[in-house]
Amino acid sequence: MVPKYFLLIAALLWTGIVAYFCLVQSSDLPTVNIPNLDKCIHAFFHFVFTFLWFLFFYKQLKSDSIFRPLLISFLFSFVFGAGIEILQGIITTTRSADVLDAVANLVGAAMSVFTVVICYKNNVLNIVLKN
Template sequence: MPLTKHLLADKRLLFIAIIYSCLITVLFFIPSQDLPKTQLLEADKIVHILVYFILVNLWMLYLYVSNDYHFEKKWIPILLLSILLYGIIIEIFQGLFTVSRSADILDVVSNLLGSLLGIFFFKIVKQKLKA
């Protein structure tokens, strides 16, 4: 791939990852009465799993592409810890700065589960594409 095309691809992926991260940050602070109502408590946890599954995959894809389609295993704990810390901070801020939302440890667990599923998914897809 030509260098300019490679650099532009990196910037597009970085832009997408940053925009998605900002978007979910905003969405996690929308008052809960403005969100669609569901009868299932588990629906909230499934949303957290899906959101963090996508988040971790976007950042892993960016790291993978920006490093010439090479992914070092040492990045996984750093990325996982960063995203976990991000999720914990969001939950704390929800509890401190919003009226209609509260901090929920089960949301943090769901975030971690989504992140782990995302990492395993990325690794499986990467292996399948290389084969």
């Protein structure tokens, strides 16, 4: 069984990593010419973001169902991603807000929800989710 404080630390750490890489000057990051790589990175960031926050909320709420923690973590991912996109347009000089990035964020979060549901139905998450 994983303690909920560990899950909170993991989720907060990942949130900080995502915020940093989304708000750091893009000139400070290595350049790779792979079409739409940034969209894949956004989806990956929010897949992990949603999954980690789901684990924390599930433990914190001591829920009998995965629905509420999944909904909260999905909505949190959406709001966080939208906030980051807005901040990119306001406070950075080398980045801009992009609707397609927000769509990629949602795709990653939705894939995470789908993965959690499949894992839950197949009892894969039992070790972590035990209350």
